[in-house]
Amino acid sequence: MPARVPTVVDPAVLRLLTAWWMPLAAFVWGTLWGSFANVVIWRVPRGQSVVRPGSRCGACGQPIRWFDNLPVISYLMLRGRCRACDAPISLRYMVVELAAGMLSFALYRAMVVVPLLEGGGIEGVAAWQLWFVFCLALIVVTYTDLDLWVIPDAVVLPVAALGLVVAAVEPELAGVSWREAAGAAATGYAIVATIRWVYLRWRGIEAMGLGDGKLLLMIGAFCGFPGLLWALGAGATQSLLIAVPMLMFGRGVANSDLQAVHGDDPLLGEEDPDAGIAGKRIPFGPFLALAALEFVLLRPQLERLFEWFVQG
Numbered sequence: 001m002p003a004r005v006p007t008v009v010d011p012a013v014l015r016l017l018t019a020w021w022m023p024l025a026a027f028v029w030g031t032l033w034g035s036f037a038n039v040v041i042w043r044v045p046r047g048q049s050v051v052r053p054g055s056r057c058g059a060c061g062q063p064i065r066w067f068d069n070l071p072v073i074s075y076l077m078l079r080g081r082c083r084a085c086d087a088p089i090s091l092r093y094m095v096v097e098l099a100a101g102m103l104s105f106a107l108y109r110a111m112v113v114v115p116l117l118e119g120g121g122i123e124g125v126a127a128w129q130l131w132f133v134f135c136l137a138l139i140v141v142t143y144t145d146l147d148l149w150v151i152p153d154a155v156v157l158p159v160a161a162l163g164l165v166v167a168a169v170e171p172e173l174a175g176v177s178w179r180e181a182a183g184a185a186a187t188g189y190a191i192v193a194t195i196r197w198v199y200l201r202w203r204g205i206e207a208m209g210l211g212d213g214k215l216l217l218m219i220g221a222f223c224g225f226p227g228l229l230w231a232l233g234a235g236a237t238q239s240l241l242i243a244v245p246m247l248m249f250g251r252g253v254a255n256s257d258l259q260a261v262h263g264d265d266p267l268l269g270e271e272d273p274d275a276g277i278a279g280k281r282i283p284f285g286p287f288l289a290l291a292a293l294e295f296v297l298l299r300p301q302l303e304r305l306f307e308w309f310v311q312g
């Protein structure tokens, strides 16, 4: 890649972008998109529009007014209950908003503030937004997969395409060349498709859904081969460390919910109560997503690890 000519940033712009309150503004910006992510998580797997109608209480159907729909704040003001019917609102809504806010905050500091203070240009603003979109998609698929065993194409495919286009047009922003992005995306999908095919022949069930493959396609498109490898390795390790205790003490997904989305899809496989933990279904998507988030936040360190690993 050609060395970038140092850009001179207008001092007023520099002062604004590195002002102490800007990361907080980035946090608020993130919570607003987290609020949108909540809508996507609920509606997209159910085939509903994310635009219309406006938000309603899940219990009484009363439209939620704007001042009761502010990220984080409204949940706290209402103490987690609907203003009209007092039905409890899932804590999840606030968790997703906070997570999105914190990711936006962390990415803003790492991609805008630090490079600017080190004499970089304002392209960090574009990088911040690009990687925030990627992280937001990871949050969405985490919860749709936990709730309903769905990783929506409508989320991962457009975001994967965005990653590939940026890698082709602005490889420095993407952090990977388009060749690597495309190669890692295809490899990620192929790995899952192969595992799935083997299991289908062997046991007649889906060990991994193609949704996991499309998620890895998106991760490869953004993070290249180091990210793909990290997502698979750390994702699998963490799923063992976290999911096994969760299965022992936690609850599964209600079968009625699954049926509403999947119908009587025999490929989903039945849980086998006799097989103990080995007979339970574990969604893998949240663990892939978690590992990908780690990669985004610890990218320089993990890429050094990857180089050391490859070169021996």
Ligand SMILES: [Zn+2]
Binding pocket: 057, 058, 059, 060, 061, 062, 082, 083, 084, 085, 086, 087
């Ligand atoms: Zn209500």
